[in-house]
Amino acid sequence: MSDSKQKPTPPAPQLPTVIEVRDLVTHYGTRQILNGINVDIVQGEIMVIMGGSGSGKSTFLRHLMALQMPTSGTIKILGNDVWDLSQKDLFGLRKKLGVAFQAGALFSSMTVGENIMLPLYEHTKLDRLTMQIMARMKLEVVDLAGFEDLMPSELSGGMVKRAAVARAIIMDPRILFFDEPSAGLDPVVSSQLDDLILRLRDAMGMTICVVTHELESAFKIADRITVLDKGDILFIGTVDELKKHPSERIQNLLNRRSEEAEIDADEYLRRLMGEKLETEGMSR
Amino acid sequence: MSERAKPNAVFRFFDRLGRLSVAGLEELGRYGTLLVESFYWLIFGHRIGQPVRIGAFFSEMMEIGVRAIGIVGIMAAAIGAMLAIQGIYSLKIFGAEGHVVFGVAFSMVREFAPLITGILVAGRSGSALSARIGTMKINQEIDALEVMGINPVRFLVVPSLLAALIMVPALTFMSMIVGLWAAGAYVNFALGMSLAAFLDQTISILSVNDLLHGLGKSAIFGLLIALIGVVNGFMVKGGAEGVGKATTRAVVQCISAIVVTDMLFALVATL
Numbered sequence: 077m078s079d080s081k082q083k084p085t086p087p088a089p090q091l092p093t094v095i096e097v098r099d100l101v102t103h104y105g106t107r108q109i110l111n112g113i114n115v116d117i118v119q120g121e122i123m124v125i126m127g128g129s130g131s132g133k134s135t136f137l138r139h140l141m142a143l144q145m146p147t148s149g150t151i152k153i154l155g156n157d158v159w160d161l162s163q164k165d166l167f168g169l170r171k172k173l174g175v176a177f178q179a180g181a182l183f184s185s186m187t188v189g190e191n192i193m194l195p196l197y198e199h200t201k202l203d204r205l206t207m208q209i210m211a212r213m214k215l216e217v218v219d220l221a222g223f224e225d226l227m228p229s230e231l232s233g234g235m236v237k238r239a240a241v242a243r244a245i246i247m248d249p250r251i252l253f254f255d256e257p258s259a260g261l262d263p264v265v266s267s268q269l270d271d272l273i274l275r276l277r278d279a280m281g282m283t284i285c286v287v288t289h290e291l292e293s294a295f296k297i298a299d300r301i302t303v304l305d306k307g308d309i310l311f312i313g314t315v316d317e318l319k320k321h322p323s324e325r326i327q328n329l330l331n332r333r334s335e336e337a338e339i340d341a342d343e344y345l346r347r348l349m350g351e352k353l354e355t356e357g358m359s360r
Numbered sequence: 361m362s363e364r365a366k367p368n369a370v371f372r373f374f375d376r377l378g379r380l381s382v383a384g385l386e387e388l389g390r391y392g393t394l395l396v397e398s399f400y401w402l403i404f405g406h407r408i409g410q411p412v413r414i415g416a417f418f419s420e421m422m423e424i425g426v427r428a429i430g431i432v433g434i435m436a437a438a439i440g441a442m443l444a445i446q447g448i449y450s451l452k453i454f455g456a457e458g459h460v461v462f463g464v465a466f467s468m469v470r471e472f473a474p475l476i477t478g479i480l481v482a483g484r485s486g487s488a489l490s491a492r493i494g495t496m497k498i499n500q501e502i503d504a505l506e507v508m509g510i511n512p513v514r515f516l517v518v519p520s521l522l523a524a525l526i527m528v529p530a531l532t533f534m535s536m537i538v539g540l541w542a543a544g545a546y547v548n549f550a551l552g553m554s555l556a557a558f559l560d561q562t563i564s565i566l567s568v569n570d571l572l573h574g575l576g577k578s579a580i581f582g583l584l585i586a587l588i589g590v591v592n593g594f595m596v597k598g599g600a601e602g603v604g605k606a607t608t609r610a611v612v613q614c615i616s617a618i619v620v621t622d623m624l625f626a627l628v629a630t631l
């Protein structure tokens with residue numbers, strides 16, 4: 077990989093940077109997961125993070141929301157260096173961040189409404205009626221009005237994700253994070269979620285970071301795309317730049333879907349057998 | 361792999377022993393940290409706008425304490441009767457079955473009430489705690505709490521810890537009474553001693569010290585149950601299988617910790 081790809085892309089002019097990542101290195105145990113990453117995320121953009129499974133996308137996202145400390149390198153979120161944050165600053169900072177996790181992560185012992193009100197209940201002194209009204213407003217944003225009294229287990233997968241979005245935006249965060257919003261959803265619901273993400277940026281001016289596997293969805297929503305590969309940044313840039321990129325590796329990544337669709341059954345079986353033999357060989 | 365010389369059995373044994381000790385120490389450290397952190401949130405939480413919620417505390421008291429009243433009561437009655445039956449049977453050899461009250465009163469109040477209550481609460485709540493927190497961990501609900509700026513220890517752990525600390529002694533006190541009553545009922549049936557006489561004798565035999573011994577150690581059992589349940593829950597990795605393993609591990613550890621602590625208490629108290 078050439079050096080130039082590791083350099084941070086210059087942020088678009090006149091827009092302030094909300095997250096600044098410099099030389100981010102992370103380990104799980106002794107295994108290095110991220111190998112010195114540089115990214116700037118600017119205000120009001122939708123940054124899509126892509127990459128193969130296990131490339132470190134979720135780990136990277138966790139760093140962007142100060143859920144995890146790096147081995148080395150700096151991360152500045154809204155001007156706060158994560159290394160300098162006290163417990164109290166961290167709470168202050170987190171009120172400005174919202175996250176919708178992959179599986180929703182709604183609290184199963186609370187109703188949808190209570191889930192969405194929880195941040196208000198914990199961080200504000202509003203009275204209950206006001207909180208309920210605010211929760212209903214956010215539920216309307218995600219097209220879930222009227223569902224506040226159901227338990228999360230009574231919702232469908234797509235509804236859980238949308239409820240999680242409502243909870244993520246209840247405090248009107250500056251930055252919103254999504255880990256695989258469309259995983260496990262049918263194309264229609266997934267495209268509704270994409271529309272929702274676009275609406276959140278346009279109507280509320282949020283900066284949004286999205287981790288996704290879905291190329292189609294990435295192309296639809298992204299202002300810029302970051303491609304991770306085994307802990308390195310392969311590419312940062314706009315959708316057009318990505319589509320026109322000369323690198324074979326990136327083009328392979330983009331065409332991965334169509335390639336897989338063309339594999340015939342014989343070839344597939346042979347590959348499975350081959351892999352099986354290979355793993356057996358390794359374990360010996 | 362194959363190029364490296366195979367370590368011999370002795371080396372492997374010590375290597376394993378070393379690893380296990382380090383892991384054990386690390387886990388002990390986790391318990392200590394969690395305990396300290398819990399007290400921190402309890403005392404200073406409100407100062408940084410993160411008070412421990414009374415509502416959560418009450419619902420935990422309900423879950424750990426009130427809902428266990430039935431089963432703890434039944435078990436305490438069975439143990440009390442068992443002590444009386446066993447006591448009369450063995451004392452009969454010396455023709456001293458009238459002294460059964462001594463044995464029953466001491467063993468129920470100092471040993472069996474705390475022990476049976478602790479073990480039952482460990483089975484009910486130690487496992488429930490680790491299952492609940494473990495499930496929350498794999499569903500990323502713990503992460504969600506953190507990002508919302510809600511400390512999971514304050515939000516999830518402190519209410520349970522406090523509830524266990526109060527409810528286990530309370531249940532133990534109830535077991536003492538129920539157990540003694542059941543023993544009295546059997547003695548009444550077997551020896552014709554009236555229940556009032558049995559209770560009179562019991563009260564004159566027991567000192568406040570005996571009561572405090574039983575209640576004091578049950579408070580420690582409560583603390584152990586909550587801590588072990590919570591730590592195992594937070595350590596869950598992987599999916600539903602991980603939760604299952606953590607739950608089993610929590611119950612086994614809780615009961616072992618309770619029995620060993622009980623033995624240490626007995627040792628110290630009789631020195």
Ligand SMILES: Nc1ncnc2c1ncn2[C@@H]1O[C@H](COP(=O)(O)OP(=O)(O)OP(=O)(O)O)[C@@H](O)[C@H]1O
Binds near residue numbers: 109130
């Ligand atoms: N808690 C953890 N402990 C140890 N290793 C971890 C942990 N979380 C992730 N890893 C490892 O770090 C690497 C990157 O994981 P990560 O979850 O960031 O990948 P990802 O790009 O999000 O993958 P996916 O698309 O499958 O979600 C993986 O090899 C994974 O095994």
Ligand SMILES: [Mg+2]
Binds near residue numbers: 133135
């Ligand atoms: Mg992931």
